[in-house]
Amino acid sequence: MIMRLEEVEKGLVEKLKVASEKQRRSAVKVACELAFQACPVDGPIVPESLKQLCLGSKLTAEQVSGLDNLAAQLDEQYFDLQDSQNEGQNLDAEVLRLFSQARVVSALSLAGGEDSLMTAAEAIYEASSAVDDRVYIFKSVLLVLPES
Numbered sequence: 001m002i003m004r005l006e007e008v009e010k011g012l013v014e015k016l017k018v019a020s021e022k023q024r025r026s027a028v029k030v031a032c033e034l035a036f037q038a039c040p041v042d043g044p045i046v047p048e049s050l051k052q053l054c055l056g057s058k059l060t061a062e063q064v065s066g067l068d069n070l071a072a073q074l075d076e077q078y079f080d081l082q083d084s085q086n087e088g089q090n091l092d093a094e095v096l097r098l099f100s101q102a103r104v105v106s107a108l109s110l111a112g113g114e115d116s117l118m119t120a121a122e123a124i125y126e127a128s129s130a131v132d133d134r135v136y137i138f139k140s141v142l143l144v145l146p147e148s
Contacts, residue, residue, distance in 0.1 A: 005121040008128075009138050015145040016120055024120040026144045028111045029053055031127035031137050035107055038131045039100040045070060049108050059112025067109035074102035103130035 006013045016024055036050055045066045049059055078098035103126045110123035124141055128134035
């Protein structure tokens with residue numbers, strides 16, 4: 001199965017494949033931190049979960065579930081707002097903000113789940129989708145991964 005991250009940054013996926021579990025967690029943490037800095041999300045669950053991940057702790061099932069629910073709510077708001085706009089109208093800042101916030105929360109949820117290549121790649125992809133400059137996230141993530 002091809003990972004979405006492979007479609008946009010194949011070299012990063014190759015480095016994730018040879019990285020240790022700890023290195024992958026560090027890479028995901030960097031991506032999530034940068035995405036949250038670029039697009040903060042209101043509500044205590046997001047910064048609390050990010051802090052917990054940064055301290056090296058796993059998220060509880062309740063936290064992951066809460067993040068999943070929040071991401072779904074943000075996606076629903078994003079889709080509803082997008083649907084209410086006239087055809088041909090440019091996406092406004094609110095639609096883009098909601099989309100980015102949903103991606104940040106989704107990245108955190110993935111980061112707090114199982115430690116696997118697939119979830120690491122998906123979390124990094126989601127985090128990179130939250131920002132205007134995904135290359136910055138990719139470069140920052142590569143800095144914490146081992147040289148080939």
